[in-house]
Amino acid sequence: MRIIVVKGDITDQRADAIVNAANSSLLGGGGVDGAIHRKGGSEILEACRRLRASAYGRGLDAGQAVATTAGRLPAKWVIHTVGPVHSRSEDRSKTLASCYRESLRVADELGASTVAFPAVSAGIYGWPMDDAARIAVETVRATPTKVEEVRFVLFTDEAYEHFQAQM
Template sequence: MTTITLIQGDITRQRADAIVNAANSSLLGGGGVDGAIHRRGGPAILRECRALRASRYGKGLPTGRAVATTAGELDARWVIHTVGPVYSDAEDRSDLLASCYRESLRVADGLGARTVAFPAISTGVFRWPMADAARIAVHTVRETETAVEEVSFVLFDERAYEAFAAQVG
């Protein structure tokens, strides 16, 4: 069974086998978690992302999918990039958000990662309501069969931490 821990802090400062990046589909960096991971991880991450774009993901990484690169200068072996959905009142996209967590764990299993650090995917500029995002994230990790031994949710602020703590129990 996977152990779930909560950390309030900066995901780029975490030590884990794999750090999950809430990436944009271009895989070329951006704002929020994505930009922070690319800045702190250095140019090796961007080089591998460009190679992925040139080979398998010419049109970008689809929402809900995940792919790994080196972690560059981060205190991890890999970065697992996943593209979360933009929140919509008109369309239920919760299956795509759950897929981000499932697919990231699948990629982690393929790499042999035993510890994985996740951000609160889609809760920043993609505007997913924090309480609902926490519910989906925690439920999906608990229900996904994986060899990952520890999942850490690294939450940027107290509001996010409290929303995840309410789900972890």
């Protein structure tokens, strides 16, 4: 598997799947989640509402992943994963790692060969960027998958630098 780091907007990525750092409601929010829902259009929200009406009535648990259409995005699918909120008193790193493993598992089920990830939990969920980058890269490297290319797409210079330092 090829792993690359790029600076840019995940909503512009031409990939089989992009990963959404979603909130547990699956109904949109701020940051990456809001950007994906806005640019992808109502098709993504409608697909998320169908998920909530069926298997995910209470939402998606942290560390889990599920896929929907990508709507008007240049990707085929959006894989929604809910990262943990960072805590100084509780180690939630296994849950963060699970976001990457579960997203790759869903990508394999979809037959995706290219997947673009944001820095899950490193925005409003407060995960320190250096640790978020370490967990992301180590987990992706260690996860068996049929995905041929994983692209970490980082919006800020700081995020890009921390992820690049892990390569």
